[in-house]
Amino acid sequence: xxxxxxxxxxxxxxxxxxxxxxxxxxxxxxxxxxxxxxxxxxxxxxxxxxxxxxxxxxxxxxxxxxxxxxxxxxxxxxxxxxxxxxxxxxxxxxxxxxxxxxxxxxxxxxxxxxxxxxxxxxxxxxxxxxxxxxxxxxxxxxxxxxxxxxxxxxxxxxxxxxxxxxxxxxxxxxxxxxxxxxxxxxxxxxxxxxxxxxxxxxxxxxxxxxxxxxxxxxxxxxxxxxxxxxxxxxxxxxxxxxxxxxxxxxxxxxxxxxxxxxxxxxxxxxxxxxxxxxxxxxxxxxxxxxxxxxxxxxxxxxxxxxxxxxxxxxxxxxxxxxxxxxxxxxxxxxxxxx
Numbered sequence: 560x561x562x563x564x565x566x567x568x569x570x571x572x573x574x575x576x577x578x579x580x581x582x583x584x585x586x587x588x589x590x591x592x593x594x595x596x597x598x599x600x601x602x603x604x605x606x607x608x609x610x611x612x613x614x615x616x617x618x619x620x621x622x623x624x625x626x627x628x629x630x631x632x633x634x635x636x637x638x639x640x641x642x643x644x645x646x647x648x649x650x651x652x653x654x655x656x657x658x659x660x661x662x663x664x665x666x667x668x669x670x671x672x673x674x675x676x677x678x679x680x681x682x683x684x685x686x687x688x689x690x691x692x693x694x695x696x697x698x699x700x701x702x703x704x705x706x707x708x709x710x711x712x713x714x715x716x717x718x719x720x721x722x723x724x725x726x727x728x729x730x731x732x733x734x735x736x737x738x739x740x741x742x743x744x745x746x747x748x749x750x751x752x753x754x755x756x757x758x759x760x761x762x763x764x765x766x767x768x769x770x771x772x773x774x775x776x777x778x779x780x781x782x783x784x785x786x787x788x789x790x791x792x793x794x795x796x797x798x799x800x801x802x803x804x805x806x807x808x809x810x811x812x813x814x815x816x817x818x819x820x821x822x823x824x825x826x827x828x829x830x831x832x833x834x835x836x837x838x839x840x841x842x843x844x845x846x847x848x849x850x851x852x853x854x855x856x857x858x859x860x861x862x863x864x865x866x867x868x869x870x871x872x873x874x875x876x877x878x879x880x881x882x883x884x885x886x887x888x889x890x891x892x893x894x895x896x897x
Contacts, residue, residue: 593653593838597628600656600828603642603663605635607811608729609776611782613688613826614658616728617857620849627789637740638732638896639663640674643852646678651833656677656842657682659829664732665881668734669889671896678882684874685828686843689851689859692796692823693774696789696811710812712790717748726750727761727770731896735761737772737885738795738822740894742809746816746844765789776824777802777863795822821890822888825881827867827874843871 562633600618604610611633619630626711643663649655657663663862664678697707707713716722731754734887736840753770755761758779766788773780777800783789793809794800809820828846830839847868849855859866869877 567763573600575830591821593835594625596654597630598654598656599630599632600658601642601646601658602631602658603635604633604729604733605632605755605759606758607762607779608657608757609691610639610660610777610823610826611757611759613859613864616855617828617849618857620852621845622660624845625841626665629815633729633757636668636730637890637891638670638730638754640671640676640732640735643678644675646829646831647681649831651683651831651835653830653834653838653842654829657829658688658826660733660823660826661881662730664827664829664878665825666734666737666871666885666889667732668882669739669886670813670894671753678878681832683834683838683839684871684878685834686831686846686871687825687869687874687877688846689826689864689867690823691777691864692794692800693734694780694784694794694800694803694806694863695738695742695772695774695792696765696780696784697772697792698770698819699788699790699867700763700768702790707792710809710817710890711814712806712890713792713894714813714816715744717746718748721749722751724771725769726752728754728790729775730754731757734773734824735776737888737892739772739887741775741820741822741892742817744892744894745820746813748806749762754787761806762789763846774822778859779825782863792841795820797821800863804860825867825877827878838882839871843868 600614602611602614610897614631621629639662658797726739767775791806793807793812795809809817850866850868856866
């Protein structure tokens with residue numbers, strides 16, 4: 560008689576489960592032969608802004624890592640909602656990705672009455688690419704003509720001349736828009752908001768003198784600050800930026816009225832819901848590797864961006880926190896879509 564010992568049965572069961580897991584993992588790998596064709600990274604804003612710059616920084620790195628071209632596709636409009644919706648409704652096959660932002664996945668849900676996509680259910684977070692402070696900039700000639708040298712000067716002029724200053728943004732609901740709305744609410748000032756389809760066209764009008772002030776992402780504004788065409792009054796983060804160490808924070812420069820002011824931005828890679836887990840993992844690993852490389856890291860830091868590279872789970876938890884945070888900011892600022 561053969562006695563089937565309980566411990567032997569348990570060991571056989573564990574071995575069977577382990578073997579099943581390996582088989583399933585192998586099946587997943589076999590099913591996803593990815594990528595076999597070019598991959599599209601949708602940027603939900605016009606070319607030339609920070610979202611676009613970051614996408615173009617990692618696209619060639621991913622192309623080299625995977626042996627396929629990663630193509631940046633600019634689909635601007637509606638504060639990033641048009642591009643985000645396009646990706647949300649794309650197949651979850653790994654061939655369409657989104658360079659999402661604090662606007663598309665943190666702010667817009669609270670700012671818009673209805674979104675065409677669900678920022679949580681319709682996406683799989685891959686990794687944070689970078690976080691950046693915004694910077695409060697003025698057209699340098701306009702600042703000189705009005706005698707505005709700092710944030711306190713700006714507040715005095717804006718309060719005394721409501722509606723005479725135009726505030727540019729990269730679109731309704733973006734961090735650039737909301738940073739300005741929060742500033743207006745906390746200082747009791749009023750500027751006319753002029754939304755664009757991205758930072759680049761807004762900056763062109765800023766440099767050209769058609770717009771007066773903007774709370775732009777630091778990387779896209781940096782070249783114009785260095786050229787002297789834009790005057791940096793303050794950064795919107797809680798700490799000064801290493802890229803502009805002599806520029807104070809809004810809280811530092813603004814006095815008691817702006818105590819606690821903070822409105823930074825972030826940018827991250829996401830895929831449509833249903834994208835295979837192994838594809839998400841491979842993308843996360845290669846993006847993190849690219850961001851840690853000396854060349855890419857130095858390039859981003861010099862522009863005022865702090866490289867990311869966290870795991871998919873960590874990025875998902877961050878997005879959840881950002882939803883709660885920005886819902887409170889939207890409510891406190893009274894911001895509305897124009």
